Amino acid sequence: MNKTSDLETFSDESNTDETLLNTRIGTIIDGSLSKGLTVKLDSGEVPGSMIEQIAVGRYVVVQGLTNTRFFCIVTDVALAHNNPYIETNPPDTNDKYSIEIYRSTLSYGIVNIAPMLVLEKNDKKPKPVKTIPTHFSIVSQANEEDVTQIFGKADENHFYLGNPLEMDQVPINVNLDRFIERSSGVFGKSGTGKSFITRTLLSGIVKSRKASCLIFDMHNDYGWGIQNEHGQTYKGLQQLFDSNHINVITLDKKTSLARGDRADGELYISYDAIEPEDIAMLAGVLALSDVQVNALYFLRRRLGKNWFKKLLSDQEQDQNELDEFIEQGDLIKSSLGAIQRKFELFRNMKFLKEHVSDDFIEILFQKLNSGTSIVLEFGTYDNSLAAYMFVANYLTRRIHERYVSAKNKAFGKRGEDPNPLMIVIEEAHKFLTPELSQHTIFGIIARELRKYNVTLLVVDQRPSGIDDEVMSQIGTRVTCLLDNESDIRAVFSGVSGAGALREVLARLDTQQQALIMGHAVPMPVVIRTREYGPKLYAEINQQTSSSQTAKHKAEQAKTDLFG
Numbered sequence: 001m002n003k004t005s006d007l008e009t010f011s012d013e014s015n016t017d018e019t020l021l022n023t024r025i026g027t028i029i030d031g032s033l034s035k036g037l038t039v040k041l042d043s044g045e046v047p048g049s050m051i052e053q054i055a056v057g058r059y060v061v062v063q064g065l066t067n068t069r070f071f072c073i074v075t076d077v078a079l080a081h082n083n084p085y086i087e088t089n090p091p092d093t094n095d096k097y098s099i100e101i102y103r104s105t106l107s108y109g110i111v112n113i114a115p116m117l118v119l120e121k122n123d124k125k126p127k128p129v130k131t132i133p134t135h136f137s138i139v140s141q142a143n144e145e146d147v148t149q150i151f152g153k154a155d156e157n158h159f160y161l162g163n164p165l166e167m168d169q170v171p172i173n174v175n176l177d178r179f180i181e182r183s184s185g186v187f188g189k190s191g192t193g194k195s196f197i198t199r200t201l202l203s204g205i206v207k208s209r210k211a212s213c214l215i216f217d218m219h220n221d222y223g224w225g226i227q228n229e230h231g232q233t234y235k236g237l238q239q240l241f242d243s244n245h246i247n248v249i250t251l252d253k254k255t256s257l258a259r260g261d262r263a264d265g266e267l268y269i270s271y272d273a274i275e276p277e278d279i280a281m282l283a284g285v286l287a288l289s290d291v292q293v294n295a296l297y298f299l300r301r302r303l304g305k306n307w308f309k310k311l312l313s314d315q316e317q318d319q320n321e322l323d324e325f326i327e328q329g330d331l332i333k334s335s336l337g338a339i340q341r342k343f344e345l346f347r348n349m350k351f352l353k354e355h356v357s358d359d360f361i362e363i364l365f366q367k368l369n370s371g372t373s374i375v376l377e378f379g380t381y382d383n384s385l386a387a388y389m390f391v392a393n394y395l396t397r398r399i400h401e402r403y404v405s406a407k408n409k410a411f412g413k414r415g416e417d418p419n420p421l422m423i424v425i426e427e428a429h430k431f432l433t434p435e436l437s438q439h440t441i442f443g444i445i446a447r448e449l450r451k452y453n454v455t456l457l458v459v460d461q462r463p464s465g466i467d468d469e470v471m472s473q474i475g476t477r478v479t480c481l482l483d484n485e486s487d488i489r490a491v492f493s494g495v496s497g498a499g500a501l502r503e504v505l506a507r508l509d510t511q512q513q514a515l516i517m518g519h520a521v522p523m524p525v526v527i528r529t530r531e532y533g534p535k536l537y538a539e540i541n542q543q544t545s546s547s548q549t550a551k552h553k554a555e556q557a558k559t560d561l562f563g
């Protein structure tokens, strides 16, 4: 007897305390931890209207019986009724009176919700769910306080990236330390806002100085100003930050100048620095066969560092030297011919020069290590996948090597830990196919996690093309709309409870909405990406100017090495 009254008192306090709850939407009637919970919706102000206000991706809160609060995400919406008769004999649509009676008594809405986090009595921080709320627990819409409790307030480490659905005033903040701690990805089909969300994230990271970014800007999206399809212009990173924070280096000075961009420097690659490994990765793009790739290694071995120059050379003497290998039976004539034909494309890459005196790798490494992020603009090469992959691979291999050696020195207490580096690549699936990712630098970086302070930010519209093993190492996944089944499967690979979120992903708006899950957020969340525009510029401006007085490592690298 006593026990019952205890329970009544307890449940009275916890389960029906409407002050804890916001807008109530229904009660739990069924479910499991693995498959999610079923909520019977209240009928709403106008009977039956509630269901039309609940969209997949929204946050709801369930008040448990033992003073626990479960944070959940809506994953599906359905109609239900408790009388099979109404399916065969629905009321006459003109009979408003009967319809209202049916809606308030026989039919109701159902939503499925996936429980993600739970806040237990006396705890300040929510934990991952291991159990579920009991039958008839009250479900309500999450409010600002709930969201802040989960995502924290915006501060040096929490960057405001967007707002949850239907909660325009509530910021969702991404944990930047965690974002850069492991490789991350931005996915979504073309035109969904990948570049905009990436630029927003980059502005947060550059501002925070938590990592230097080396951005391979294939489509000239990040460095200087951009114009969208409606002619609206947006600031690039260089316009948001001073040259201590961002340097734009161009591969094509002419185009940069013609567009009125202010490049901080140019980059050239010397013929004699090129190694067969720099080209082997392009085998797919150049259609080089295995025999041809092996021939490159042979030529390098026999001709030394001039191998590349000799392959491109018009000099008779060089050609004779190559022909000798054919005569000696070391090379097949057709292979050499094919290689030389395919190498013709390198002649159009004006950033390749026979001789380059500056040590650009050293310059880039110094800048990155001292906290300055670099945007590498491709200018007129924006449509050349070969140029993009070649340069990204060439630089990343060498910069990574420098990081490995700096890190090893730091281990041996002979130097400082290198500044964290995040390498940003677009069209990532071209670099990270199952065949390539095993032995190329990008696969290595993704797999070695953060061992040498280098991580990747991959931006891609075809995540299904990325090696599964690499995908499973992607810590934070920011995913805009995807509609291809295999792409959807790929972004969820290795994510527990992913099944429930598929519907959420498939229903995102075609622009400016994203599902964020993984390392940098405590629970998956659908956001409307914050507007990339004057408000964000002002915020960045304000914060970077106030941090100018702070002592930055970058100050040491003030001497403009590219001058």
Ligand SMILES: Nc1ncnc2c1ncn2[C@@H]1O[C@H](COP(=O)(O)OP(=O)(O)OP(=O)(O)O)[C@@H](O)[C@H]1O
Pocket (backbone or CB within 6 Å): 188, 189, 190, 191, 192, 193, 194, 195, 196, 197, 228, 229, 461, 511, 512, 529, 530, 531, 532, 533
């Ligand atoms: N956060 C945002 N603020 C303002 N506009 C945005 C935002 N996100 C997306 N947009 C709008 O959506 C359009 C497409 O975005 P974006 O160029 O980033 O797509 P994308 O996914 O990178 O496309 P693609 O695959 O073709 O490169 C932009 O031109 C812009 O008009």
Ligand SMILES: [Mg+2]
Pocket (backbone or CB within 6 Å): 194, 195, 196, 219, 221
């Ligand atoms: Mg883009």
